[in-house]
Each structure stands twice: as C-alpha cells, then as structure tokens.
Amino acid sequence: MPSMDRHERPAAGSASASAPRKRSAAGGQAKGAGDGSFGAGSASGDPVPGPCDAAASGGDAEAEGADMRDISKAEMAEGWSRVLERSRRELGQGPHDSWVSQLSPIGIEGGIARLAAPTVFIADWIDRHYAGALLRLLREEFEDVARVEFRAVPRGLSAGDAASPGAARPAPASRAGSGRAPAARNGRPTWSDEDFPDSRAAPKGARRGDPAADQAGEGRDERRDERRDERRDERRGDHAGDRGDARRSGGGGPIPIRVTRAASESGDPADSPSLPLDPRFTFDRFVVGKPNELAHAAARRVAEGGEVTFNPLFLYSASGLGKTHLMHAMAWRLAESRPDARVVLLTAEQFMYRFVQALRSKDMIGFKQLFRSVDVLMIDDVQFIAGKDSTQEEFFHTFNALVDQGKQVVISGDRNPVDIDGLEERIRSRLQWGLVVDLHPTDYELRLGILQSKHEMLAHTHPEVEILPRVLEFLAHRISSNVRVLEGALTRLMAFASLVGRPADMDMAQECLADILRASDRKVTVEEIQRKVAAHYNVRMTDLLSPRRARAVARPRQVAMYLSKSLTSKSLPDIGRRFGGRDHTTVIHACKTIEKLKDTDSQMAEDLELLRRMLEA
Numbered sequence: 315m316p317s318m319d320r321h322e323r324p325a326a327g328s329a330s331a332s333a334p335r336k337r338s339a340a341g342g343q344a345k346g347a348g349d350g351s352f353g354a355g356s357a358s359g360d361p362v363p364g365p366c367d368a369a370a371s372g373g374d375a376e377a378e379g380a381d382m383r384d385i386s387k388a389e390m391a392e393g394w395s396r397v398l399e400r401s402r403r404e405l406g407q408g409p410h411d412s413w414v415s416q417l418s419p420i421g422i423e424g425g426i427a428r429l430a431a432p433t434v435f436i437a438d439w440i441d442r443h444y445a446g447a448l449l450r451l452l453r454e455e456f457e458d459v460a461r462v463e464f465r466a467v468p469r470g471l472s473a474g475d476a477a478s479p480g481a482a483r484p485a486p487a488s489r490a491g492s493g494r495a496p497a498a499r500n501g502r503p504t505w506s507d508e509d510f511p512d513s514r515a516a517p518k519g520a521r522r523g524d525p526a527a528d529q530a531g532e533g534r535d536e537r538r539d540e541r542r543d544e545r546r547d548e549r550r551g552d553h554a555g556d557r558g559d560a561r562r563s564g565g566g567g568p569i570p571i572r573v574t575r576a577a578s579e580s581g582d583p584a585d586s587p588s589l590p591l592d593p594r595f596t597f598d599r600f601v602v603g604k605p606n607e608l609a610h611a612a613a614r615r616v617a618e619g620g621e622v623t624f625n626p627l628f629l630y631s632a633s634g635l636g637k638t639h640l641m642h643a644m645a646w647r648l649a650e651s652r653p654d655a656r657v658v659l660l661t662a663e664q665f666m667y668r669f670v671q672a673l674r675s676k677d678m679i680g681f682k683q684l685f686r687s688v689d690v691l692m693i694d695d696v697q698f699i700a701g702k703d704s705t706q707e708e709f710f711h712t713f714n715a716l717v718d719q720g721k722q723v724v725i726s727g728d729r730n731p732v733d734i735d736g737l738e739e740r741i742r743s744r745l746q747w748g749l750v751v752d753l754h755p756t757d758y759e760l761r762l763g764i765l766q767s768k769h770e771m772l773a774h775t776h777p778e779v780e781i782l783p784r785v786l787e788f789l790a791h792r793i794s795s796n797v798r799v800l801e802g803a804l805t806r807l808m809a810f811a812s813l814v815g816r817p818a819d820m821d822m823a824q825e826c827l828a829d830i831l832r833a834s835d836r837k838v839t840v841e842e843i844q845r846k847v848a849a850h851y852n853v854r855m856t857d858l859l860s861p862r863r864a865r866a867v868a869r870p871r872q873v874a875m876y877l878s879k880s881l882t883s884k885s886l887p888d889i890g891r892r893f894g895g896r897d898h899t900t901v902i903h904a905c906k907t908i909e910k911l912k913d914t915d916s917q918m919a920e921d922l923e924l925l926r927r928m929l930e931a
C-alpha cells in the first residue's frame with residue numbers, strides 16, 4: 315500500500331482563506347497504521363493539491379496535540395454533509411452516488427478521520443480510488459485531518475460502534491482480493507443484514523423497477539410491498555439461517571437446473587440454479603491460439619482452484635468465440651480440483667428469471683441464501699441485465715457479498731464492461747475490479763486448429779466420411795466470422811458427404827456451403843456505412859464527420875452511428891472516434907434515438923431497412 319507521506323506532506327500555502335468553516339480536528343496523537351485500526355488510510359495515490367496545514371502532518375500533530383481536539387460523530391455530521399455536497403460536484407454524480415454517498419462519518423480522532431462503509435469491498439474500493447480526493451475535501455472542512463480511514467461497518471451496527479475494536483471489519487490488506495475475511499463464523503455462513511443489503515443499502519439515486527419484472531406482470535407498488543415483506547422475511551431469516559433451517563427457494567421453473575455440486579444444504583438439485591454442463595465444453599477440447607491464449611490461461615488459473623487471484627474474472631468477446639465453452643470448462647475442472655466447492659454457472663437471463671420467480675413467490679430469503687452460499691459463481695452473458703434495474707441491484711448485492719467473502723466470481727459479456735450500455739456505473743466499475751480479458755477474433759491458424767480438432771472428433775462418429783485437408787484450409791481461410799459458424803459449416807459438409815457417399819472436396823464445399831461462404835465474404839465497414847448514409851441523405855461525408863449539429867446533418871450522422879453499431883463489431887468508443895472523434899456517450903445517444911424513431915416514424919424505419927439491405931447486399 316502506498317505510504318501516507320503524500321497526504322501528510324504540508325502543502326505550500328495555508329488553507330484558512332479557502333475554508334472559512336474549518337474546525338481543528340487533529341488530536342493529541344496522530345495514530346499510526348499500527349494502532350490496530352483496519353482499513354485503508356489515506357493511501358491511494360493521488361497527491362493532495364488542496365490546503366494542508368503543517369499541523370496536519372503526523373509529527374506536528376503530536377507536537378501540537380494539546381491544542382487539538384477530537385470531533386465526535388455528531389459534530390462531524392454537519393461538516394460531512396458539506397463534504398458530500400462537494401464530492402458530488404467534484405467527483406461527479408456517478409462516483410458520488412455509487413461510492414461516496416455510502417459512507418457515514420464515525421468521528422475524527424488524533425487527526426484521523428474515520429468513515430464507515432457498509433462492506434469491506436466498498437471500503438477497499440473507496441480507499442483505492444477516492445481516498446486522496448476525500449482527504450482533500452475533509453481538510454477543507456476540518457482543519458488538521460492528517461489521514462482518512464475507511465471501516466467496514468456491518469449495517470446492524472451503528473457507525474459509532476465501529477470505534478470499538480473488532481466491531482467492524484478491516485478492508486483487505488491486499489489488493490488482489492485474497493485474504494478477505496469470510497463472513498462465515500463457526501464454519502458456516504451466518505446471515506445478517508449485512509449479508510442481505512436491501513433498498514436501505516442501495517446507493518442514493520439507485521433506480522428501481524425492472525422492465526423484465528414489469529413484463530412478468532409485477533406492478534411497481536406490488537413489488538414495493540413485496541420488498542417490504544422480503545425485508546421482514548430477511549430479518550426473520552437471520553435467525554432461521556443460524557438454525558440452519560431457513561426457507562429455500564422453491565426451485566423448479568422451466569429452466570433445467572443442475573449444479574456440479576448442489577449449492578444448497580438440502581442437497582436437492584432443484585434448489586440449485588446452475589446450468590447442466592455441456593460435456594463438449596472442456597479444456598481438452600478448447601483449441602488455444604494467440605487470440606485466446608490469455609483468456610484460456612486466466613480461466614485455467616481460476617479453475618485450478620488455488621488462491622483467489624483475479625476477482626472477478628471478466629471474459630468478453632464477440633459472439634461465438636468461446637466464452638461459454640471456457641466457462642463450462644472451468645466448471646468441469648473445478649468439479650475435479652475442488653470437489654467440495656459449490657459451483658454455480660448460469661446465464662444472466664436465468665439469474666433474472668430466478669430473481670423474478672423469487673419475488674413472485676415471496677422467497678427472496680431463499681434466493682439470497684442460494685446465491686450467497688456458493689463458492690464460485692459464474693454468470694454468462696451479463697449484458698442481458700443491462701437496463702434491468704432491479705435485477706442489476708440484486709446482482710450487485712450478490713456480487714458484493716461473494717467478493718467480500720473471498721469467493722470467486724466469473725462473468726462473461728459480449729463487450730468490455732465500459733462499453734455495456736445500460737449497466738449501472740457501480741456494477742461497471744466492480745466488473746473491472748479484477749481481471750478483464752477478451753478473446754480476440756480468431757486468426758487463420760486458430761481456425762484451422764479448431765477445424766482439425768472438430769474433424770477428428772466427428773471422424774469417430776462418421777468414420778465413413780472423408781474431408782480432404784485442402785478443404786479444411788479453404789474453410790479456415792474463408793470463414794472468419796465466428797467459430798460457431800465454422801463448426802456449422804464443417805458439420806453440414808460432413809453430413810452432405812455422408813449422404814452422397816463421396817469424399818468432401820473443394821467442389822462439394824463450394825456447392826453445399828455457398829450461402830455461408832457468401833455471408834462470410836460480406837464485411838461491412840464503418841466507412842462504407844458513412845458513404846452510403848451520406849449518399850442516401852444527400853449530405854457530404856465531411857459534414858457527417860464534422861462538429862456541425864444542424865438537424866439535416868445530425869440525423870444522418872445518428873443513423874450512420876446506429877448502423878455502425880448494428881452491422882459491425884466495432885465498440886462504441888471506436889465508432890465515436892470514426893465520427894470525428896466523438897465520445898462513446900454520443901454514440902449511445904444516437905443509437906437510442908434512432909431505435910426509438912424506428913418504432914414511431916415509418917419513414918425512418920423504411921430508410922433503415924433500405925440502407926441495411928444495400929449494405930448487406
């Protein structure tokens with residue numbers, strides 16, 4: 315952890331002029347890191363540009379101890395509200411709402427300002443990212459604050475209780491995510507308010523209401539009532555959990571469910587939300603090449619079941635490049651390396667489905683226990699929950715609870731978390747907390763390796779079919795879109811060869827795969843889209859890329875951005891750059907606008923259809 319020096323060093327100039335409300339806060343003795351207190355000091359890197367009296371530095375604080383007094387929680391509260399105000403302005407609404415607003419003051423003692431965070435995870439995150447800024451803001455309000463510390467204070471305790479040793483949990487000493495204090499006591503988890511953060515714990519401004527739940531016929535008021543019931547259930551559940559007889563999820567539902575090892579004490583597989591593992595998706599059958607070697611290595615490392623090093627592990631790629639395969643492979647391997655571990659793998663859609671089911675059956679306690687008692691949680695296609703507020707909130711709390719306990723979380727998505735539109739900022743930042751790895755588009759060697767491996771496997775079941783090596787090379791050259799398409803082409807070719815009773819040669823491949831080959835040839839580029847859109851709306855290319863905001867230019871530009879997002883695999887920032895260096899949020903706005911217009915303006919719908927057909931022709 316970086317030293318305190320940077321925050322403690324007196325800055326040039328005095329603070330008094332700029333901080334009229336300042337109060338002396340340094341106490342008799344500036345406590346050091348070895349005072350048994352936990353949490354992060356003012357450790358995170360950024361230097362403090364703001365006011366900093368000489369008296370605030372550790373040694374001077376000791377020397378002047380007699381003149382300085384401690385500040386109680388109550389006294390600190392008033393100044394803290396102003397610190398919050400400034401944090402909102404200076405750090406921005408997003409970081410403020412997601413993180414800083416979750417803090418509450420404990421007091422200032424010996425020059426150390428102590429703040430309570432609801433979980434270790436949050437304490438650690440704030441320490442790593444906002445400690446410097448907060449120290450500066452605190453100093454503007456309270457003179458002589460030399461350090462700031464964050465304590466994880468269970469919600470059942472008041473912030474004041476945190477002053478007593480052992481009442482609160484330390485932020486982890488290591489940033490790697492290991493060594494976190496598990497919430498388990500006496501060898502099994504105990505359920506408390508902290509484990510079940512609810513709306514009280516949600517950051518201010520957190521939105522409610524899940525469109526999916528709405529679709530499922532859940533009215534907002536009804537949900538509010540349900541959540542009230544849930545909270546009551548949860549409070550009761552604290553005790554039920556201790557007795558080990560808490561209610562379980564009713565399970566069932568239309569999604570087939572199984573788990574590598576039942577994630578429920580009842581041992582009933584119906585209680586588990588996990589997917590059946592696909593026997594084809596193992597590490598043995600995963601072909602490694604340059605484009606996916608890092609993702610493969612990270613997945614292997616996590617699956618070996620050693621110390622939790624990357625948490626979460628976030629895998630992302632375009633469709634069909636092996637994310638799901640890798641996740642299943644990890645689950646298979648974990649079943650061997652950690653046979654006792656409760657491993658749950660499911661899609662984000664299934665997570666939402668279970669959540670909505672639990673809401674309807676008023677069994678949130680069962681849902682929470684189910685997901686928070688796992689050792690490894692893997693969620694595929696996380697982009698599905700983007701824009702689904704209630705599900706995101708539940709996911710957020712589940713994620714926090716597991717990471718706080720040092721449990722491994724693995725997530726996959728179709729793009730980098732920063733590019734997932736509709737994802738709450740706090741979730742986005744958590745997803746980036748561990749290791750984010752992408753699987754790059756395949757190269758020729760990898761595609762050929764995959765074809766050869768699949769061919770060998772298929773040859774076992776169809777020994778009568780022969781495919782000439784040149785044909786595999788031809789397919790690897792021509793089909794570069796995704797591995798799923800490549801596999802489909804091979805399977806079709808083998809079936810065709812088997813039916814006609816001839817070896818698959820180049821002619822046969824050309825004939826029976828004509829549509830796939832044609833589709834693979836077609837690659838729409840952003841530049842092509844820009845040209846076609848400019849021509850269609852009769853605007854100049856230079857205008858399309860210029861800062862001009864006149865409707866006549868802005869609308870075609872939005873259309874071109876929208877088509878670039880839907881017809882190419884370019885990321886939002888990349889598209890923004892290609893449109894005269896615009897920000898990715900402009901692209902998001904454009905996509906949303908056109909998406910809406912498509913439904914309400916028939917001319918727009920027609921234009922889009924026409925352009926799409928021209929581009930795909």
Ligand SMILES: Nc1ncnc2c1ncn2[C@@H]1O[C@H](COP(=O)(O)OP(=O)(O)OP(=O)(O)O)[C@@H](O)[C@H]1O
Pocket residue numbers: 594595599600601602606631632633634635636637638639640728764797798801
């Ligand atoms: N490196 C690889 N080696 C062997 N098979 C692969 C490899 N990459 C992908 N595949 C195969 O390609 C198919 C698609 O892979 P998978 O479903 O894992 O993709 P995905 O990235 O999860 O796609 P989506 O985002 O559409 O869900 C699977 O049958 C998988 O076995």
